[in-house]
Amino acid sequence: xxxxxxxxxxxxxGALQGRANRVKLTVKDFKxxxxxxxxxGCGDFGVLSALKxxxxxxxxxxxxxxxxxxxGCSSNLPGYINAYGMHTLHGRALAVATGVQLANHExxxxxxxxxxxxxxxxxxxxxHCMRRNVDLTYIVMDNQIYGLxxxxxxxxxxxxxKTKSTPYGSVENPINPIPLAIAGxxxxxxxxxxxxxxxxxxLIKGGIQHKGFALIDAFSPCVTYNHDNSYEFFKxxxxxxxxxxxxPTNFNAAMEKAYMWGGVIPIGLFWKRDxxxxxxxxxxxxxxxxxLARRPLGVSPEFAQSLIRELM
Amino acid sequence: MRRFDLAIAIGGAAGQGIxxxxxxxxxxxVRRGLHLxxxxxxQSIIRGGHIxxxxxxxxxxxxxxxDKLDILIPLNQDTMNRHLxxxxxxxxxxxxxxxxxxxxAADGVQRCPFSVKELAPTLKGDLVQNTIALGAVLRLIGVExxxxxxxxxxxxxxxxxxxxxxxxxxxxxxxxxxxxHFKPFPFVLPDTGxxxxxxxxxxxxxxxxAAAGVRFYCAYPMSPSSGVLHWMARQARQLGxxxxxxEDELGxxxxxxxxxxxxxxxxxxxxxxxxxxxxxxxxxxAMMEIPVVCINVQRAGPATGVPTKxxxxxxxxxxxxxxxxxxxxxVAPTSILDCFKTVPQLFNLVDKFQCPxxxxxxxxxxxxxxxxxxxxxDFNVPIDRGAVIGLNGDSPPPNGDYKRYKIxxxxxxxxALPGTPGYAHVVATDEHDEDGVLISDEFTNPNKRRAIHxxxxxxxxxxxxxxxxxxxxxxxxxxxTLVGWGSTAGVIREAMEKLAGEEGIVANxxxxxxxxxxxxxxxxxxxxxxKKTIIVENNYSGQFARYLRSETSIVADGHIRKYDGEPxxxxxxxxxxxxxxxxxxxxxxxxxxxxx
Numbered sequence: 044x045x046x047x048x049x050x051x052x053x054x055x056x057g058a059l060q061g062r063a064n065r066v067k068l069t070v071k072d073f074k075x076x077x078x079x080x081x082x083x084g085c086g087d088f089g090v091l092s093a094l095k096x097x098x099x100x101x102x103x104x105x106x107x108x109x110x111x112x113x114x115g116c117s118s119n120l121p122g123y124i125n126a127y128g129m130h131t132l133h134g135r136a137l138a139v140a141t142g143v144q145l146a147n148h149e150x151x152x153x154x155x156x157x158x159x160x161x162x163x164x165x166x167x168x169x170x171h172c173m174r175r176n177v178d179l180t181y182i183v184m185d186n187q188i189y190g191l192x193x194x195x196x197x198x199x200x201x202x203x204x205k206t207k208s209t210p211y212g213s214v215e216n217p218i219n220p221i222p223l224a225i226a227g228x229x230x231x232x233x234x235x236x237x238x239x240x241x242x243x244x245x246l247i248k249g250g251i252q253h254k255g256f257a258l259i260d261a262f263s264p265c266v267t268y269n270h271d272n273s274y275e276f277f278k279x280x281x282x283x284x285x286x287x288x289x290x291p292t293n294f295n296a297a298m299e300k301a302y303m304w305g306g307v308i309p310i311g312l313f314w315k316r317d318x319x320x321x322x323x324x325x326x327x328x329x330x331x332x333x334x335l336a337r338r339p340l341g342v343s344p345e346f347a348q349s350l351i352r353e354l355m
Numbered sequence: 356m357r358r359f360d361l362a363i364a365i366g367g368a369a370g371q372g373i374x375x376x377x378x379x380x381x382x383x384x385v386r387r388g389l390h391l392x393x394x395x396x397x398q399s400i401i402r403g404g405h406i407x408x409x410x411x412x413x414x415x416x417x418x419x420x421x422d423k424l425d426i427l428i429p430l431n432q433d434t435m436n437r438h439l440x441x442x443x444x445x446x447x448x449x450x451x452x453x454x455x456x457x458x459x460a461a462d463g464v465q466r467c468p469f470s471v472k473e474l475a476p477t478l479k480g481d482l483v484q485n486t487i488a489l490g491a492v493l494r495l496i497g498v499e500x501x502x503x504x505x506x507x508x509x510x511x512x513x514x515x516x517x518x519x520x521x522x523x524x525x526x527x528x529x530x531x532x533x534x535x536h537f538k539p540f541p542f543v544l545p546d547t548g549x550x551x552x553x554x555x556x557x558x559x560x561x562x563x564x565a566a567a568g569v570r571f572y573c574a575y576p577m578s579p580s581s582g583v584l585h586w587m588a589r590q591a592r593q594l595g596x597x598x599x600x601x602e603d604e605l606g607x608x609x610x611x612x613x614x615x616x617x618x619x620x621x622x623x624x625x626x627x628x629x630x631x632x633x634x635x636x637x638x639x640x641a642m643m644e645i646p647v648v649c650i651n652v653q654r655a656g657p658a659t660g661v662p663t664k665x666x667x668x669x670x671x672x673x674x675x676x677x678x679x680x681x682x683x684x685x686v687a688p689t690s691i692l693d694c695f696k697t698v699p700q701l702f703n704l705v706d707k708f709q710c711p712x713x714x715x716x717x718x719x720x721x722x723x724x725x726x727x728x729x730x731x732x733d734f735n736v737p738i739d740r741g742a743v744i745g746l747n748g749d750s751p752p753p754n755g756d757y758k759r760y761k762i763x764x765x766x767x768x769x770x771a772l773p774g775t776p777g778y779a780h781v782v783a784t785d786e787h788d789e790d791g792v793l794i795s796d797e798f799t800n801p802n803k804r805r806a807i808h809x810x811x812x813x814x815x816x817x818x819x820x821x822x823x824x825x826x827x828x829x830x831x832x833x834x835x836t837l838v839g840w841g842s843t844a845g846v847i848r849e850a851m852e853k854l855a856g857e858e859g860i861v862a863n864x865x866x867x868x869x870x871x872x873x874x875x876x877x878x879x880x881x882x883x884x885x886k887k888t889i890i891v892e893n894n895y896s897g898q899f900a901r902y903l904r905s906e907t908s909i910v911a912d913g914h915i916r917k918y919d920g921e922p923x924x925x926x927x928x929x930x931x932x933x934x935x936x937x938x939x940x941x942x943x944x945x946x947x948x949x950x951x
Contacts, residue, residue, distance in 0.1 A: 075781075076790060076791075076792050077792050077793075104776065105779040106773070106774055106775060106776045106777065106778070106779050107774070109773045111613075114784070119793070121781045121783075122781050122783070122791075122792065122793055125779055126779050127773040127774070127779050127780065127781070128779075128780070128781035128782070129613070129616060129643070129781070129782050129783075130781060130782070130783035130784060130785060130793070131609065131612075131639060131643075131784055132609070132635055132636060132639050132784050134605075135605065135606075135609040135636065135639075138601070138605065138606040138609035138610045138613065139609045139610065139612055139613035139616075140613060141606075141610050141613060142571065142573075142609065142610035142611060142612060142613020142614035142615075142616075142617070142621070143613040143614065143616060143617045143773065144613075145571065145597050145599070145610075145614060146570070146571055146597070146613065146614035146615075146616075146617035146618060146619045146621075147617040147618065147772075147773065147774055149774065150617070150773055150774055167602050167603060167605075167606070168602065168605075168606055168609075170602075171601075171602040171606065326597065327592055328591060328592060328595055328596065328597050329597070332595065333748075334617075334748075334774075335570045335571065335595070335597055335614075335619050336570070336614075336617045336618030336619045336772065336774075337618065337747050337748040338570060338595060338747075339747065340567070340568025340570070340620065340738055341566075341568055341734070341735075341738065342565050342566060342594060342734045344734070344735070346593060346594070347566075347732075347734035347735075350562060350565075350590070350732075350734075351552060351729050351732050354552035354553060354554045354558075354727070354729070354732075355382075355385065355386065355550055355551075355552045355729065
């Protein structure tokens, strides 16, 4: 079967292409209506700034982007960026994002949220969004704690971590989202660190340009509730995969790096494949006619007659 | 006057091939312009158990599967044992005497045994008896053989000439055997010359969605709602509808909300358990002010309940779905045709008022089948998308002052579709101000909260005048008014006719379709003229009676309730009305005589 190749250069597809006089916007143009209410020092500031920078550098316009989040500290992000946004229910960002993407596949969809939102309450949508290879970029601000609910254990909290809900230390193993995503069908799997914004910008740009499901798990320290996984913790341990000479098209190497945790914690692009079509490319209904949301409604009289004849 | 009124039942175990002869009979009836109502009683089992399909036909409209059987076709001994005792004088029982023993029947029941071994000695397989019985039945009701021959030819076209010849031959053997051995019914099945169509409620809901311009449909399989998914999936590519089977109902409703926000008309269907999972998101659609339609096809609950049985037990669930107060529209179609007509009506309302709309159906309606005049299936319905900016890719001049949740008198604020230049905004499930900026986090502002909450809720006031008020059916001044909601319209109508015709009790009938918002004043004024009011509903606690009481202060004189999983039959209501009017009880619960 031949798969129609879609131009992956951001902002140049379909109807967006035709808009003349594209003004190249700067980071400032993407400033939201209000300033973030995150705690001073929160890692999420770095992610927000990296995201705005990535969007600006890719030459996207605010109306071409939809940021979609769930609930949690990091899920407040859509309110802090000048673009279309949806601040949905806890855990449901990827389900809503899939609906938006399929309804208008010309939009650039950025789903954002935290580790509890994405890997906990939204875990099922995470799995299925990956296997469907929905064309969106999912940025998880991973602080290994529930912050907005004032400090309980999260799916990525380290074993033994003491929190309000695990005062004697967590006895559970954490989720490692990187191998989970590689095995689960994500076609772009990266880890960033909010302490290295430039590096994170490149990962996000790569994710947005990638046609398919891109996960960027971004270490985003919670300065208020997680004193184990601090800036200092990550500063001592993170090392870029680029420096390590990693080949992101090598599955075995990607899995091996994905499981590295300890003295060295790799950040960067673990895994990428471009040979799998995304869900919108596989769906025959989208093969022609542009975005579904823009198509006229109604059933042709001829087809209506054939539907009625089936009943006779 | 009815020239004839005929009910045929085919019963057997799941896997014995009941659907095919049922479809063939239904098709024969509607092609002769005869009316049809069919109900299939079944269980959550793929092989085995007991399936009992009742098809009722008449030259006059039929609104329920009726009270009596004229022809029974038991495909196994179990069916014979269960149902023979209910057959009355003048009826006939057709069965394969090689395998099935008749037992004791009432006087005047014609036994029609046939031997598959004799009539089709070379053929094997359980389905042969069905085809023989089909041929025999048609002979008994005066249908010429060529009608069946044509349908069988069409049915088996893809399987080749040999299969067609075999089936036609077997059917012919049954037809001829009946001519020579059984006594025909005292009428010949007429042909009105005006062909009808037939469909099931789930098809009607799906077709209504297509007519309304649904572009996105998603679901998680759940009986008895899956028929909507199946129809949508089959027609998706021709109609340009995106159809997705999603990982769970949380995903379903949220995906539909996403597609709706992007500008598609989006719909999903489920049953009570799946609907429970959707509750929070329905509130989020109201909070973000996104129009979406969700169908709840009720089955007998709670929990997993009785997946293949009917009930009207989810009214309070849909009315109370999700936390907090929010605007919603709830509608219960009153017939299968009404399922088709209601969906486009509801889409126009939810688009206009930017809130969730819930269709509350049930197994009886959704899996029941009914004839329909094809002229009633008008796909060219009015479509009103409401106040939308950027529809069909339009790019209106940017408005620097755009406020997504602008406070207006109607409560309606124009919604800009993502992708429209100059109108970027955020929709949030957190409480927000006119701009969409959260007011829940940093500085919660009681004045803003009140204003935006009132804006949303004000929409309910605009909806009510657009809903058709309920009207009374039947004479104005009667002994009793029967009140029902949703799917029970047909059976109550027939009970009313029976009360007048056989019992000399004159009743009229009030059926409620639009449940939220409710035409409380109109209902109160109708009921205030009634001498006695009896509420009929398919649940234990009288969910509608309690709702009506809360909204109108109407206290009914009696209740007829049924919660055994099976739908009402007309005589159940007749018996209930008699018992209540006689003062024997205020709450009548009929016994379902048919063991299915």
